[in-house]
Each structure stands twice: as structure tokens, then as C-alpha cells.
Amino acid sequence: QVQLQESGPGLVKPSETLSLNCTVSGGSISRTSYYWGWIRQPPGKGLEWIGSIYYTGSTYDNPSLKSRVTISVDTSKDQFSLNLRSVTAADTAVYYCVRHLAAGGTFEYWGQGTLVTVSS
Amino acid sequence: DIQMTQSPSSLSASVGDRVTITCRASQSISSYLNWYQQKPGKAPKLLIYAASTLQRGVPARFSGSGSGTDFTLTISSLQPEDYGTYYCQQSDSISYTFGQGTKLEIK
Secondary structure (H helix, E strand, O other), rough: OOEEEEOOEEEOOOOOOEEEEEEEEOOOOOOOOOEEEEEEEEEOOOOEEEEEEEEOOOOEHHHOOOEEEEEEEEEEEEEEEEEOOOOEEEEEEEEEEEEEEEOOEEEEEEOOOOOOOOEO | OOEEEEOOEEEEOOOOOOEEEEEEEEEOOOOEEEEEEOOOOOOOEEEOOOOOOOOOOOOEEEEEEEOEEEEEEEOOOOOOOHHHHEEEOOOOOOOEEEEEEEEEEEE
């Protein structure tokens, strides 16, 4: 059974960079056919897909985030990471890491989520 | 981006009721439509993918239908544990988008 676990600071200052890691267990991140992604949910609001990465490093992300996103992968650690630059209070959210099929965006496995608050 | 619109935004129903939630896409997405259930403080859980395929382990009282722009999630006989917020999500365009959610309460 695949499990995903987010980690990282719970508080980030405005204009700084939000950085999160996701550790995958129960299966290698290098398995073909799967992408690894990030989704966020502001408190009391809906879900927003941020971006996804393949184990080769190929990525794609949500254009609405205006190129503030970098997603990377470390196959030796079965981890992938999110960097979101120039954050504002609007980036306060629960951030989830997910797994989906390379053939489509069906988010089958989710981490438990981690709340990141942007505040000075 | 493809916009996803759910209705209703919230509903309250009794145990045993048949419940229907609808989702409309702003353009045709074929059958690239998924449904998730989220309980308070928890991550969403995949219920149905490809519009009508039940994810393994999900009770058979859940079903999905539709194609193109109009989709439906049905709970045939509502159970106490079915409370939560339900989201549809399109996976046709790689800029994946979700509906705004439907909050389901048990009377």
C-alpha cells in the first residue's frame, strides 16, 4: 500500500519561498506509469492542483500560479518536493501530495496534508 | 481552464435516502471525470473515476454517470458515514480542475 507523507515548515513569511517535501513509502517513486503531484486547499475552500512530476524529472504545473512553482524529485530518497516562491497570505492552505496515473489526473493516493500559514 | 460547477452547494438528507449531486463542465471532457469524498480534517478519497468506474473498496451504493459536460454522482441509500464534502474533478485537460464542492449532511 503506497503511503505519502508531507513535511516542512508550518509558517512562512510573506515574499519568501514555501518548501515542502513528500516522502513515498510502500512503493518506489521510480515506478513507471505514475506521476507525483501537489494539491492545495485554503481553509474552508476548495481544491487546487498545483503541479506534477514524473520520476525522470518531467514536470507540468498550473498556469494560474504564474511560474512561481518548482517541483523536483529525488529518486534515491523516494521523495519529491515543492517550492512556491513569493508567497502571500493567499497561499495559506493545506498542501497535499498525491499520486496519479501518468495517463491521466486521477488522484488515487493522497498524503494526510500539512497546513502552511503565510504570515509575518 | 475548464470550469467545473457542482450543484447543489449543500444538502441535507436522511439515512436511506437516494442522493444525487451533479457536476457540469464548461466544455466537453468526454468521460474524464472523477469524484472524491472529503471528511473534515482528512484528505479527499477517490470514489469514482472515468465518470462511472467505482474505485476498489468503495461501497456499491455509490455510482457515477454522464459524459461530455454533464455528470452525476448518486448514493442509492444514504448511510450515516456518507457525510462530508464531495468534489468532482476533470482530468481531460492537464490543468486539472475541481468543482467547488457539495457539502452533504445527514439529518
